[in-house]
Amino acid sequence: MEENKIRCEEFTGLFVVRNCENKPTIVCYKCKKNVCNIHAFKANKIVSQNSGLQVYKKKNAILCISCFVEFDARLTNDIELYSKDRSVWRRKMINRFHEEYPYMVFMADDYGSLFDSSSTVFLHDDSDDGSYFDS
Amino acid sequence: MDRQGNVLNKEQYIGAPIERAHLHRGFSSKKTPIKWIRFFRACVLQREIAQEQKSKRIKKIWFILLGVFLCNFLSIPLNFISETIGAFFGVIGMLTCPGLIVAGIMTYLTNKKFKKNFTDGFDFFADYFSALFTLIEEDLQLDSRIALEANVKDTVTEENLIKNESYTSESRGFISGVEKNYERVISKGSCFFNDESLIFFQFSERTRERIIKKRGSSGKRKTKHKYRAAYPFTIKMKIPKHKYQLNPSIDTTQISFAEDDEYYVFKVYRKFDVKKENPAQYNPYEESSISSFAVDYFSLEVINLINTCYSCVTPSA
Numbered sequence: 001m002e003e004n005k006i007r008c009e010e011f012t013g014l015f016v017v018r019n020c021e022n023k024p025t026i027v028c029y030k031c032k033k034n035v036c037n038i039h040a041f042k043a044n045k046i047v048s049q050n051s052g053l054q055v056y057k058k059k060n061a062i063l064c065i066s067c068f069v070e071f072d073a074r075l076t077n078d079i080e081l082y083s084k085d086r087s088v089w090r091r092k093m094i095n096r097f098h099e100e101y102p103y104m105v106f107m108a109d110d111y112g113s114l115f116d117s118s119s120t121v122f123l124h125d126d127s128d129d130g131s132y133f134d135s
Numbered sequence: 136m137d138r139q140g141n142v143l144n145k146e147q148y149i150g151a152p153i154e155r156a157h158l159h160r161g162f163s164s165k166k167t168p169i170k171w172i173r174f175f176r177a178c179v180l181q182r183e184i185a186q187e188q189k190s191k192r193i194k195k196i197w198f199i200l201l202g203v204f205l206c207n208f209l210s211i212p213l214n215f216i217s218e219t220i221g222a223f224f225g226v227i228g229m230l231t232c233p234g235l236i237v238a239g240i241m242t243y244l245t246n247k248k249f250k251k252n253f254t255d256g257f258d259f260f261a262d263y264f265s266a267l268f269t270l271i272e273e274d275l276q277l278d279s280r281i282a283l284e285a286n287v288k289d290t291v292t293e294e295n296l297i298k299n300e301s302y303t304s305e306s307r308g309f310i311s312g313v314e315k316n317y318e319r320v321i322s323k324g325s326c327f328f329n330d331e332s333l334i335f336f337q338f339s340e341r342t343r344e345r346i347i348k349k350r351g352s353s354g355k356r357k358t359k360h361k362y363r364a365a366y367p368f369t370i371k372m373k374i375p376k377h378k379y380q381l382n383p384s385i386d387t388t389q390i391s392f393a394e395d396d397e398y399y400v401f402k403v404y405r406k407f408d409v410k411k412e413n414p415a416q417y418n419p420y421e422e423s424s425i426s427s428f429a430v431d432y433f434s435l436e437v438i439n440l441i442n443t444c445y446s447c448v449t450p451s452a
């Protein structure tokens with residue numbers, strides 16, 4: 001990877017996985033990844049008994065979502081979905097999905113322009129859903 | 136800046152002018168995932184608030200009645216102070232019996248009004264679909280909306296009856312029986328993924344009700360209502376041919392496949408059945424069993440249906 005083209009080093013998507021296109025605003029305190037606001041989380045919001053965490057909490061460190069999820073001991077049931085924590089919930093569930101199911105994933109990067117996000121935005125007429133469930 | 140964001144709380148929803156009562160009984164709309172999640176949350180909160188108000192009102196009605204009843208006892212000592220006051224309390228006390236009827240009717244009406252506006256079972260719907268939409272949120276086209284139609288009324292009603300036949304059993308004391316089958320589409324909808332795939336989904340409740348007349352061990356006749364419910368979830372996916380190739384071997388026992396000029400069309404199906412999957416939680420005397428499936432389990436199983444469709448194709452190089 002080229003160093004001069006700086007973008008957020010996290011990813012989005014479940015089936016077609018893409019690199020996050022956002023501008024990074026923060027460096028993860030733990031893994032030093034550049035991440036954008038959406039993928040950055042406050043360490044002192046982590047719910048966990050892990051004592052290794054104290055150093056991050058004390059420093060009011062900002063972590064990337066991957067490091068945050070790694071520490072966060074909450075069960076998915078305890079996460080409110082109408083909040084920014086929704087992405088933490090999603091990451092935890094995706095991790096579980098990877099573990100429990102034979103998982104089909106397409107990395108957008110591997111297929112070049114095929115999943116180029118600028119060319120895939122089609123304004124479909126999404127009204128033609130009538131006859132699909134008459135069987 | 137609060138990175139973790141704010142959550143909706145009850146206070147924000149008292150008197151909020153969002154889509155009101157009708158949404159508790161069914162709706163049809165197109166929204167972005169986050170708007171749907173907010174909407175579901177709001178529905179659940181509104182119901183909670185209404186339930187609190189309802190209980191308060193009922194409590195008040197019976198509290199007043201208790202006051203009226205106590206006047207009977209107060210009137211006796213009060214008679215010694217003043218006969219007028221004593222008689223006054225006595226008269227109020229006499230209203231206990233008619234008051235009992237009025238309070239009963241008011242309680243009934245309050246409960247009925249609540250039931251009309253807020254349905255049971257919306258919590259499960261809100262939880263399941265919030266989870267599902269959260270999981271696919273990042274796979275949707277930017278700002279693209281999910282069309283969703285829902286009917287959260289009871290399944291066991293005349294309009295959903297699809298089969299009605301007699302039922303016999305060898306069990307002891309059996310006199311006669313009827314078996315009724317009901318089906319209701321709880322919700323259906325569609326959305327686009329950002330690879331131009333189209334996803335259609337449909338979620339139904341199928342309930343079998345057995346009404347059994349039998350003689351108990353004491354010889355007394357009784358009627359029993361027993362239920363068994365299952366929840367088919369169907370995913371139909373149209374995957375664009377110009378982005379994907381069809382894999383050579385597809386397991387057609389699990390996937391129905393068709394194609395048109397532009398799309399490969401897959402249909403997959405998963406039936407949630409508590410009696411089979413979680414027998415300890417099955418209760419034959421309860422109409423609905425959907426809430427005994429954990430949200431995680433449900434949403435991952437549904438996601439796996441989409442996964443199954445994708446497993447039939449490979450991106451064109």
Ligand SMILES: [Zn+2]
Nearest residue numbers: 028031064067
């Ligand atoms: Zn990190």
Ligand SMILES: [Zn+2]
Nearest residue numbers: 008020036039
């Ligand atoms: Zn990012």
